[in-house]
Amino acid sequence: MAENSLLDAHILKPGDDTEDIPDSYVIFITENDVMKGNQPIYPVERYVTAGENKVLFGDGSHILYVNGKYRGNDEIGKLMHDFSCTDPDDMNYEVLAKKARYFKQDEKGVATMCKILEDMRNEAAQKAELKSARETAERLIKKGKMTLDEIAECVPLLSIDELREIEMKVIQLA
Known part of the structure; x- marks a missing residue:
């Protein structure tokens, strides 16, 4: 590996x-x-x-x-139970229950978790927006009716260098 x-x-x-x-x-x-x-x-x-x-x-x-x-009655079964458990009071391992309580019930923990989830949402939205921009640029390049500079004006998320890379990929696939 x-x-x-x-x-x-x-x-x-x-x-x-x-x-x-x-x-x-x-x-x-x-x-x-x-x-x-x-x-x-x-x-x-x-x-x-x-x-x-x-x-x-x-x-x-x-x-x-x-x-x-x-879900066996051994250490691994109990751990797998805890990993999918939503209620810290039903968990087997206190160290996990304590962390779960912090992120679910403590004001600072809840705020931290909300921030993490918000960051993940924002990152996913940015990735989706970038993917959409790349797909749009690829379609425009395939049509062959616009220069890369014109496409860059229409798809401002992508740099000229990124558009050149997409253009090379389109040429190779043609």
Whole structure:
């Protein structure tokens, strides 16, 4: 995984032994049981195959899929319950319940959450506006009736350089 290489390069200093690199974990908590095996956790392992033999790659990188629908009476089941729980008083883990209470019931926490949601909404709106501007510019370029400068006047969100990139893409696809 390229991400692991970047992490390794960041962690290691010149002259360090690669054995000093700590294991890395990527954990995906899925909303549903994507593997459909009714298990709480699905470890993903990488193997090297040589003929009929499979040997665990053993590079220290680990991938785990956690079934968000799992509700067993164990630590993972309780944690998945808490992750989807809307009432902090019904949560199993006090540390999560305390944070949930802060963001749902404390004045400062509610304000913080509102700000986060507002920022997310604004970011989504900006992305949608930019996508729409790019699509409009692409359609205008395909029609071939306007110069890039004229399109830039009609679609002010995009710079001339961005319009040139779109134009190159349109030319390549033609």
